[in-house]
Amino acid sequence: MQNPSTNQVSGSTSDGSQVTRDWHEQVMTPNYAPMSMLPSHGSGSRLWDTDGRDYLDFAGGIAVSALGHAHPALVSALMEQARKFWHVSNVLTSQPALALARRLCDMTFAEKVFLANSGSEANEAALKLARRYAVNTADEDKHEILAFDNAFHGRTLFTVSAGGQPAYSSGFGPKPGGISHVPYNDPDAVRSWFSDIGERACAVIVEPCQGEGGVTPATTEFIRTLRDCCDRHNALLVFDEIQTGVGRSGYLYTYEKLGVVPDILTTAKALGCGFPVSAMLTTDEVGRHLVVGAHGSTFGGNPMACAVACKALDLINTEELLGNVKARSRQIVDGIHGINRRHDVFRDVRGTGLLLGCELNDRHSGRARDLLTACTDIGLLALVAGSSVLRLAPPLNISESETREGLDLLDRSVGRFLERDES
Numbered sequence: 001m002q003n004p005s006t007n008q009v010s011g012s013t014s015d016g017s018q019v020t021r022d023w024h025e026q027v028m029t030p031n032y033a034p035m036s037m038l039p040s041h042g043s044g045s046r047l048w049d050t051d052g053r054d055y056l057d058f059a060g061g062i063a064v065s066a067l068g069h070a071h072p073a074l075v076s077a078l079m080e081q082a083r084k085f086w087h088v089s090n091v092l093t094s095q096p097a098l099a100l101a102r103r104l105c106d107m108t109f110a111e112k113v114f115l116a117n118s119g120s121e122a123n124e125a126a127l128k129l130a131r132r133y134a135v136n137t138a139d140e141d142k143h144e145i146l147a148f149d150n151a152f153h154g155r156t157l158f159t160v161s162a163g164g165q166p167a168y169s170s171g172f173g174p175k176p177g178g179i180s181h182v183p184y185n186d187p188d189a190v191r192s193w194f195s196d197i198g199e200r201a202c203a204v205i206v207e208p209c210q211g212e213g214g215v216t217p218a219t220t221e222f223i224r225t226l227r228d229c230c231d232r233h234n235a236l237l238v239f240d241e242i243q244t245g246v247g248r249s250g251y252l253y254t255y256e257k258l259g260v261v262p263d264i265l266t267t268a269k270a271l272g273c274g275f276p277v278s279a280m281l282t283t284d285e286v287g288r289h290l291v292v293g294a295h296g297s298t299f300g301g302n303p304m305a306c307a308v309a310c311k312a313l314d315l316i317n318t319e320e321l322l323g324n325v326k327a328r329s330r331q332i333v334d335g336i337h338g339i340n341r342r343h344d345v346f347r348d349v350r351g352t353g354l355l356l357g358c359e360l361n362d363r364h365s366g367r368a369r370d371l372l373t374a375c376t377d378i379g380l381l382a383l384v385a386g387s388s389v390l391r392l393a394p395p396l397n398i399s400e401s402e403t404r405e406g407l408d409l410l411d412r413s414v415g416r417f418l419e420r421d422e423s
């Protein structure tokens with residue numbers, strides 16, 4: 001056993017000022033490969049590192065920081081609740097949790113809400129509820145779940161198995177059964193799965209725009225086919241809007257844009273603008289099957305998380321903010337086409353609202369991480385989605401001039417990437 005006195009960490013201070021980036025390799029499990037910059041603080045669309053350099057943030061913590069960093073109204077909402085009480089568990093309910101659920105019902109199709117902490121947990125709840133609903137209204141045989149190639153639904157064993165990237169779900173022993181995958185945006189494949197499975201179909205889980213899988217929007221025909229097949233076979237349609245929700249698409253939720261209403265919708269990422277919170281939304285008819293004891297979470301409905309999420313929804317669900325998402329989206333897409341005319345690097349620019357993907361052309365395929373590194377070096381934070389897509393998810397309230405600045409930085413980043421790639 002280690003001598004407790006050797007557990008003293010030399011050089012650590014309560015404010016972390018002595019902590020350096022190289023600690024990552026020393027004390028963290030190696031499942032992430034963070035960039036070399038170490039953030040110090042942020043404000044709006046900008047983030048500073050511990051060396052005092054500033055970056056324009058087009059990554060938004062993976063489509064999470066929807067109102068940028070340190071938004072004053074969100075800080076106030078958090079501090080106000082932090083001074084009252086932090087936690088009561090679900091042995092008690094709380095005003096912030098009830099207010100958040102009420103808002104989500106008022107703003108969407110939902111009649112019932114389950115609160116959790118992360119996207120994975122919201123999807124885990126959605127899939128368990130779909131199974132429970134089928135068992136209660138039909139029988140145990142009705143358990144087959146349809147999901148899609150390249151989908152991403154989280155990292156718990158059930159949700160990672162629903163995801164369509166076997167590399168993420170393999171190597172952990174037996175997987176939960178009763179999950180099939182067919183190609184995304186392929187209505188024929190969906191119809192043929194339903195005709196094989198018949199009444200054993202329990203649910204379909206789908207992202208209205210695949211995020212991690214490469215920023216691929218669903219076609220309206222595909223989504224309508226899902227709704228139609230689910231209706232014919234008494235299966236539930238689950239929209240995973242964890243990345244596309246809370247204004248990201250220019251609509252509060254993307255189902256509004258698609259004109260197809262799901263039975264269950266999951267939302268997380270931007271819901272707390274960086275404070276961990278997630279929710280599963282559903283109808284009364286489906287939701288009532290989640291009876292006392294059937295599911296739960298210690299931290300789900302955390303009062304601070306819910307207070308922040310209420311404020312975030314009030315700030316995001318406005319015509320002005322959602323209009324800004326659409327306008328900045330057009331500005332970025334136009335700007336990227338301009339960059340592409342000069343440099344010819346992308347074969348496709350796609351996405352929805354302020355979730356955009358730039359797919360590298362064949363000459364540079366597989367090099368998205370190198371382009372990302374060039375962006376960081378120039379002072380622009382971005383993301384990748386797979387090995388060939390640069391993904392952008394700036395704050396939804398980003399200004400026109402900040403957007404222009406970001407496009408300028410991207411132009412220079414692409415230039416630097418090409419210099420390095422061709423040398």
Ligand SMILES: *Cc1c(COP(=O)(O)O)cnc(C)c1O
Pocket residue numbers: 117118119120121123152153154155207211212240241242243268269
């Ligand atoms: C990020 C994400 C998840 C997982 O959310 P976590 O909070 O990381 O558990 C699930 N589905 C989609 C579409 C996501 O983008």
